[in-house]
Amino acid sequence: MWRQREWQKISDVLDGMRDEMIKMQTEITAIPAIGPSSGGDGETERAKYLIGLLKELGLEISEYNAPDSRVTSGNRPNIIARFKGIYPTHKIWIMTHMDIVPPGPRDLWNTDPYQATVIDDKIYGRGTEDNQQDMVASIAAVKALKSVGFMPVYDVNLILVSDEETGSQYGAGHLLKVAPQLFKADDIYVIPDAGNEDGTLLEIAEKSIFWVKFTTKGKQVHAASAPKGINAHRANANLIVALDKMFKKNYKKKDRLFSPPFTTAEPTKKEANVPNVNTVPGEDVFYFDCRVIPEYDIQQVLADIKTEVANIEQKFGVQIKLDFPQAEQAAPPTSVNAPVVKLLKKAIKQVYNVNAKPRGIGGGTVAAFFRRLGFPAVVWAKFADNAHKPNEYCLIDNMKNDAKVYAYLAGMEVEAKEKPESRPAG
Ligand SMILES: [Zn+2]
Structure with a gap:
């Protein structure tokens, strides 16, 4: 568990990374990653950039390419970057997607959708919120922790997938098919791909x-x-x-x-x-x-x-x-008592001082792929609700503070009473 002084230090480091996070957003935005069924050439170029970034952080990288002859590279990339933790009993997974939807008619945009533009407290550009805000946040969290020599309680794994906007068969679906052994029922799954404006929506169920x-x-x-x-x-x-x-x-x-x-x-x-x-x-x-x-x-x-x-x-x-x-058919909901729900609630309370609530939504998300296999996933982010719109933007504070939530999560322990009884001691 966090000691106050230790947490303050990480929090300050992340406050100091504002410009660096904007730079990451700018570089990612400049490399379009649109799936072939939306008329794009896939995520390969963007993935190359991100792998470089993750390697620089000293993370262990695994790649799970999904063959797809419709794109030049022949593959839809999926990446797992592992930041090793102290205990092997649980793992934290934070999954974001690399692909974006097309910008749509350019005359509806006030700025170039592929040139991230900072105006006041916002970064404009296609993908800046969906899903780069929290992709950058999760990478920044790891970087901040590493910079002060903090070792997470459990492994923190960043998953960067393709194809979320067009069905996930070449993304999360592929990853779970070829590498199901990586995932366990008592791991912590966070999918920051939807949320509300005050950060209180913990999506655990779908119709x-x-x-x-x-x-x-x-x-x-x-x-x-x-x-x-x-x-x-x-x-x-x-x-x-x-x-x-x-x-x-x-x-x-x-x-x-x-x-x-x-x-x-x-x-x-x-x-x-x-x-x-x-x-x-x-x-x-x-x-x-x-x-x-x-x-x-x-x-x-x-x-x-x-x-x-x-x-x-x-x-x-x-x-x-x-x-x-x-x-x-809806996937079975994630339990309101799942460790991921409890930990996220605490982390969100710490950073945003709000009480997040587990709730269900009317639509489908990629979390269903995990829930169907018995992996308790929560969809959460603090979003301004700009996804897929023209003039999409990311609130810089959301990006920075979501990074703090992930950093805080990395220092938390699953309470013993929350562990399933049959789980072997780690
Ligand atoms: Zn998304």
Whole structure:
């Protein structure tokens, strides 16, 4: 555990690293790293720069390239940089991603997205917040600790992955596939890839995302002779109402981790059917976006939807085809009592003087890859919520203070009572 004077020293060192962190941000921003499915050439050049930086710090580097013939290098790089700690009983993992999303229309930017620009307390540029803010913060934390000869309680491993913005198959997914033996259930997993403006959101759970496309076929006729046709649009209107009733009746459970604390099921996109008013549509297409709390299995949701679909088919004489643009059962949540939750809460309290709370969110993050394998991951960062927007920026104080959170974490011990009983003594 930290002694006050020792911590003060690290904290001061990090305060003094402001310009150095801005320099890192600038150099990283200048090397675009966009995945091939977003029209880029991957993360290799950026990875080379980062490996150089991590080697300079004297960290032990392991590389886990995922072959991908769509990029010039033929590989999507994934890096683990190890800062050795005292005890082998646990490991700290801080995972950030190297890839960025394209800047989008340049005329929406006030500065060059690949030229980091400091204005007041912000650094503007694509990727400066998502995910460079905390990539730089985690590297700076290690550098600060090393500069004063501090040895972390447990190994601190920085994971830098590819492909987070486009599915993670070549990133975290690849790493967990080829090197699962590196990871243990009582390790500390921090994924600083989402968060809120006061740093109080510890994301430990996600809803299942279930998107359903309904393609309904009837019979197209002139509206004047409507009875000769089968109106697919009317059938779908009735189906939407039936689905609404079904969800209200069957999905009442609440889960207080989430806001809203229940399952949502919304009719969203509606495709154009006939171009003119006087035609009865023979085909009609709409979508549902369902966010299902983890207590429910999406197979059950599917079965319930199919029952309503069968009723409408029978009643209106239509045929309804179902497609699933996204169907991802939520990973089991990280326990609110997991050591990572307790340690992060304390570190955040120390640095930001706020009480962070474990909560769930409605969307999916890369943490699910870890949680599915039983590795308790928390998604946390103090973010100004700029990801993917034009004029993305990083608040310099967030970067510096998140670095302090990681540095503080490196000096903390998992309490004995929090350890699983079956764990062998280290
Ligand atoms: Zn991100």
